[in-house]
Amino acid sequence: MQAFVEHYDFTFQNTYAMDINLVYEAVAQEEVEVVLAYSTDPRLYEFDLKTLEDDKSFFPPYDASMLVRNETLEKYPEIDEIMKELIGSMDEELVTRLNYEVDINNRSERDVAIEFLQSRDLLSE
Structure with missing residues (x-):
């Protein structure tokens, strides 16, 4: 601090x-x-906190990375295209909202992820 x-x-x-x-x-x-606080912490919404811009770049950027096992990719090659479509599509606000659904609304990570992928037409029902 x-x-x-x-x-x-x-x-x-x-x-x-x-x-x-x-x-x-x-x-x-x-x-x-x-x-x-963490910029994608859903408690920012829960406690109605205002996030200030780090205009002097004190904190390093928070960029999520997608990983998949080679064996999984070999078994389900369509995952590669889905992952490519996700690159650059998830900003801090979106990640915070998804985290909110899991951490605050107590929904399962799996259900939230499936719903998100379906909303982007990246996963069929």
């Missing part, structure tokens, strides 16, 4: 190192006003 504060030349009365899971409770209890 201190490096971030210095990088942006912020001045706060107090700063606290805090586990990410405690950050949102601290916000809910109005114990803190500014927190560092």
Whole structure:
């Protein structure tokens, strides 16, 4: 936190190192006003937090990578084309909404993924 504060030349009365899971409770209890959080964490929506732009590039970019086992690709070669169609199609807002469905609405990862792929016509019903 201190490096971030210095990088942006912020001045706060107090700063606290805090586990990410405690950050949102601290916000809910109005114990803190500014927190560092993951940009795709669904709790940003749950607690109605505003994400600020990192215009000085303090944090490295968060880019997801798709991986598939060679054996799986050999068995289901159509996965390669589906993965190519997904490249560059998932921004932070979309990932946050998908995470929200799983983490906050308690839906299964599998159901959310299937629904997403079907909505993009990448998976038949």
